[in-house]
Amino acid sequence: MYPIVTLSPGKETNGIFRHPWIFSGALVKRPEGIEHGAIVRVADSTGRIIGTGTYSAKSSIAVRLLAFGDKEVVIDEAWFAAKFIEADERRRLLGYGPDSPVDGYRAAFGEADGLPGLVIDRYGDVIVLQISTTGMDARREEIVAALKSAFSPTAIVERSDLPVRKEEALGDAAGTLFGEAPASAAFSERGMRFEADVVNGQKTGFFLDQKELRAAIGRYADGRETLNLFSYTGAAGIAAMKGGATSVHNVDASATALEGCRRHAELNGIDASAFTTEEADAFQYLSSKGEPAYDMVLMDPPALIKSQRDGEEGKKAYHFLNRAALRLVRDGGVFVTSSCSHFLNEEDFAFTLRRASVQAGVRLDLLEIVRQAPDHPLSVYFPESSYLKSFVFRVARES
Numbered sequence: 001m002y003p004i005v006t007l008s009p010g011k012e013t014n015g016i017f018r019h020p021w022i023f024s025g026a027l028v029k030r031p032e033g034i035e036h037g038a039i040v041r042v043a044d045s046t047g048r049i050i051g052t053g054t055y056s057a058k059s060s061i062a063v064r065l066l067a068f069g070d071k072e073v074v075i076d077e078a079w080f081a082a083k084f085i086e087a088d089e090r091r092r093l094l095g096y097g098p099d100s101p102v103d104g105y106r107a108a109f110g111e112a113d114g115l116p117g118l119v120i121d122r123y124g125d126v127i128v129l130q131i132s133t134t135g136m137d138a139r140r141e142e143i144v145a146a147l148k149s150a151f152s153p154t155a156i157v158e159r160s161d162l163p164v165r166k167e168e169a170l171g172d173a174a175g176t177l178f179g180e181a182p183a184s185a186a187f188s189e190r191g192m193r194f195e196a197d198v199v200n201g202q203k204t205g206f207f208l209d210q211k212e213l214r215a216a217i218g219r220y221a222d223g224r225e226t227l228n229l230f231s232y233t234g235a236a237g238i239a240a241m242k243g244g245a246t247s248v249h250n251v252d253a254s255a256t257a258l259e260g261c262r263r264h265a266e267l268n269g270i271d272a273s274a275f276t277t278e279e280a281d282a283f284q285y286l287s288s289k290g291e292p293a294y295d296m297v298l299m300d301p302p303a304l305i306k307s308q309r310d311g312e313e314g315k316k317a318y319h320f321l322n323r324a325a326l327r328l329v330r331d332g333g334v335f336v337t338s339s340c341s342h343f344l345n346e347e348d349f350a351f352t353l354r355r356a357s358v359q360a361g362v363r364l365d366l367l368e369i370v371r372q373a374p375d376h377p378l379s380v381y382f383p384e385s386s387y388l389k390s391f392v393f394r395v396a397r398e399s
Helices: 077-093 140-151 163-168 208-220 235-242 255-267 282-287 308-326 346-360
Strands: 004-007 021-023 027-029 039-043 049-055 061-068 104-109 118-123 126-131 155-160 173-179 185-189 192-196 225-229 247-252 275-279 294-299 329-339 362-371 389-397
Touching: 004 049, 039 061, 077 104, 077 140, 104 185, 104 208, 118 140, 118 185, 126 140, 140 155, 140 173, 192 235, 192 255, 208 235, 208 294, 208 329, 208 362, 208 389, 225 235, 225 282, 235 247, 235 255, 235 294, 247 255, 247 282, 255 275, 282 308, 294 308, 308 329, 308 346, 329 362, 346 362, 346 389
Parallel strands: 004 039, 126 155, 225 247, 225 294, 247 275, 294 329
Antiparallel strands: 004 027, 021 061, 039 049, 049 061, 104 118, 118 126, 155 173, 185 192, 329 389, 362 389
16 A cells, blocks of 8 residues: 655644644655656555645645545546545536536636645636646646546646645646647636637636626726726626726736737627727836726736745835725726735735725725635635635725
8 A cells, every 4th residue: 555654743633633734844754756747645653544645745734635534545647536536526516617607617726625735727628737746747647547537527637736745846737638739729607708828828717716806896996987807807897897898908018918918808798999908017007006097997917926935025015006006987987906915815915905095095895805716716725725805995085
């Protein structure tokens, strides 16, 4: 069976209460010759088995648990297929699926779905996977076979071009693993039509985690001239237009992303004259503007705090962006702002917004807080699964 690693006394709590991470400092005994990426069983100091997972000789997280308790499990194709089906059944309860109004969704979200180091996104019949650990990397063949068995996809694409892989001494891995990858994978979301660039796009081709925010934007957009900063391919802007916005101006630094905006407008029957684009760095764009000009401003920047080391600089960047963007919102307008930085918690983000609003001379009345879509589940066993937060405000200009 699998080799056993042993915990120091008192270090078994994480595993017993179903947190999937065992840190290297908690291990007191490791068998000689254990391979980086191997499957191991974890024992407490009395020898009782508390779980089974993947082992890392490189990361500070020595074991990522895939199963809990002392029951013997075999991590093979059948095990992965069962986990994929179980995770996908939970998405069906949410109203997602191939024959539903939402057929673009995250089918498996790493630790939150009991699959540490693995993300599976589904765009109709096209599957995109991301692998971030050696333990999962070593099981790519079983994972692909299980995906075929569970979902019968037309194509499986890998987008494991992640900086975090360096911590596991892994290089980037990207390409088509099965079938023929489409130039763009078409899917639907609550009456909107989108396309994901699964080969070259950001993340796995689309921001699936903002589904609930797009729904919120649609609720507040009616009759509003809208600015969409960091627009990427314009999905938030499409939601605004579907909600009755009179116009959307999309700003992004990527010409390719702005082509996506134009394509999405076409797919959704939106007049190009009402859905305009501008290629510009958002920081520079905001530095050149200062007068209220929009009834709704949307802002969803990339993660500006990627690690604890980036904390102070990242907070300054969030402060600048939000202060500058608030100056563009007309009295009574709506401001929607997001942070996907795990290292900026909701409380600190709210503090940043509070300071920015005072300096911009506006008052923020909270309409709602929106978090990541439920296909990116928040696990009570894994609080680290929480990362995305968005605030929706009504803006009152103070004389």
